Amino acid sequence: MPYILIQITKENVSQQQKQQLIQEATELVVRVLDKDPATTFVLIDEVDTDNWGVAGESVTTLRQKQAKSTVHQVE
Amino acid sequence: MPYILIQITKENVSQQQKQQLIQEATELVVRVLDKDPATTFVLIDEVDTDNWGVAGESVTTLRQKQAKSTVHQVE
Amino acid sequence: MPYILIQITKENVSQQQKQQLIQEATELVVRVLDKDPATTFVLIDEVDTDNWGVAGESVTTLRQKQAKSTVHQVE
């Protein structure tokens, strides 16, 4: 019966990583709550980085800042 | 006031089917709960089959297995 | 596979009404999308009227205004 929603930013998550998330999230509720895997849903929602905000800024902006600060460290 | 979210896999649902889901889901809460259709939302979320897992596998994988088992029955 | 979430205000919905919502919402996706009822989830989320806002006001406030306007009509 469990419904598990995993929301992540849309940043090149591979099909294999998705399969691993689905498999291990299902195993988690089977092991911890003795649920039936046949009626366990795992949904992965990939959200555009423009559409996800943390600390008042979009992830797009945060990633740009992170990239700049990494460049300064290299120079 | 009702908000109805219908999550389904993204498998070629037609505009007409969507209109039917919207119409009949609205009628359901109007009939059963006497709600005002003017403030009844119905949202349809189509989820990629890679991003929906059941019984620990993605629907993409499940559909492939279903297709194979159908082929064997025909041979 | 469908997951249907029905959010409504917490205003004395009976067990029988809930069963009717579950049954008919399931029938809707079976009939329109040919889905398997065995893996169709219907969840009903009852939200406190203080916690649901429309037009900038809580439903608690709206209901109070509706009650007053009905009284004036009777006087």
Add this chain to the structure above:
Amino acid sequence: MPYILIQITKENVSQQQKQQLIQEATELVVRVLDKDPATTFVLIDEVDTDNWGVAGESVTTLRQKQAKSTVHQVE
């Protein structure tokens, strides 16, 4: 800790508008609930107008009706 989900129809919302929604929604919970912006998520979900129903009709249909009624007013 807050998680804020803003669902809107997919009708050309600019990156700038999204940034403003993220910023001001974060400020709202910081100001009203004294929350930490660093762990405040704001997600914007843009839903296709075919997939959003109000009053039993899709927003696509409603927009077409609105456009027609505006034309009649001009003639």
Add this chain to the structure above:
Amino acid sequence: MPYILIQITKENVSQQQKQQLIQEATELVVRVLDKDPATTFVLIDEVDTDNWGVAGESVTTLRQKQAKSTVHQVE
């Protein structure tokens, strides 16, 4: 950044099981997607069995049927 929602029926899940779900769901996205645990949310939503339907019936009804069939097996 991940947001993980785990919806389960309200059937006496212990505080310890909840902690285990939170811990292991967080570890899952850290291990598979290299996410920062400090900004990983895990929410557990416990839904009343009257409010969760599968195959057109509430879980309350399904549990009653399961209990009866178990009694018949014992007699």
Add this chain to the structure above:
Amino acid sequence: MPYILIQITKENVSQQQKQQLIQEATELVVRVLDKDPATTFVLIDEVDTDNWGVAGESVTTLRQKQAKSTVHQVE
């Protein structure tokens, strides 16, 4: 048309604070996106601190740790 969901921990949020969240979240989408407040939903979901995890721990545990560290600072 907007649907805004605000999920927060259940930590004594007053009716007045909820009204302020509803009012200002509605004003935000009216101002930024020119939406109609009459069909703008704002839902507040208060989640038990046992049921909300951050950095792999429940908020209940985090609050206990915060309380202890504050006590040490006072001694």
